[in-house]
Amino acid sequence: MPDVRTVCLDPEEFKEFKLVKRTQLSYNVAKFKFALPTPASVLGLPIGQHMSCRGKDQNGDDVVKPYTPTTLDSDLGYFELVIKMYPQGRMSHHFREMQEGDYLAVKGPKGRFKYQPGQVRAFGMLAGGTGITPMFQVARAILENPKDKTDIHLIYANVAYEDILLKEELDELTSRYPNRMSVYYVLNQPPEGWDGGVGFISKEMIQVHCPAPAEDIKILRCGPPPMNKAMAAHLQALGYISEMQFQF
Known part of the structure; x- marks a missing residue:
């Protein structure tokens, strides 16, 4: 179990994480790398669970959507999201506008999936x-x-x-x-x-x-x-x- 003090996610409150690298993968897909507070921090997301990300849509209204990082808690100090940006997507708009140095508000973990090694063949x-x-x-x-x-x-x-x-x-x-x-x-x-x-x-x-x-x-x-x-x-x-x- 990771040390509780180093877990970054809070299920009740949004926390902000800094975008340190944005990599365009195709015309409508990008990989976003967010720094955790310290190089030894873990996100604290159980396998197969997701988190809520909050942003602003085209009209400046708040929007919240679930996303699953492609990283694991064994990846210390950062997490990554691979995001497909849809033309009309409200949260897509937020990610399209994000620049390195911006912050993303995140809350979690969320989800019903529980995994133990060896649970299934x-x-x-x-x-x-x-x-x-x-x-x-x-x-x-x-x-x-x-x-x-x-x-x-x-x-x-x-x-x-x-x-x-x-x-x-x-x-x-x-x-x-x-x-x-x-x-x-x-x-x-x-x-x-x-x-x-x-x-x-x-x-x-x-x-x-x-x-x-x-x-x-x-x-x-x-x-x-x-x-x-x-x-x-x-x-x-x-x-x-x-x-x-x-x-x-």
Whole structure:
């Protein structure tokens, strides 16, 4: 357990953290690195949980949205958010305007996901778009813990190739842990010569790429609401009971 005094998040009060580095990853995605008060500070966010970020929208009104960092508590002194900025998004506006040296108000942790190493034999993960962030965080925590032997089977859906968030990081995890983690990418508008999945995540894809229903597995879901609904229906039809599923 981290020393309580060095944990930075407060579930009741917003705290401000300074943006020290902003890296544009694509035309509408950027990575934001925020400093914690000291180089030894930890954010204090349990695996798979999120935090509330507060900003100002286009009209100058307060807006609060949940985000999951891509970093873990083992990353001391800072945390990172990978943010996709939507043209009409209220919080997207705030992140678009943020410059290095600005502060972000954050509160947390929040979320129902509780993880203990060895809780399940394997996770199946169904992610869409920015829904990859909690999956990435859980996968990293599992794979970087030498005592945790859980396997990870991720299906990650996006519209186009350039929409795939954290692709480099995901591919690095699969190359470092080839026997522990697999990723199957699905694109609605694939480029020519694409060898991954095409369209939306189907029942057949889940059958091929995820662990079969069993008491010692869990399927995690995170994506836009229509996708979450479709995935819940697919899983039910395939025999995954509610105890075998979790939606972020």
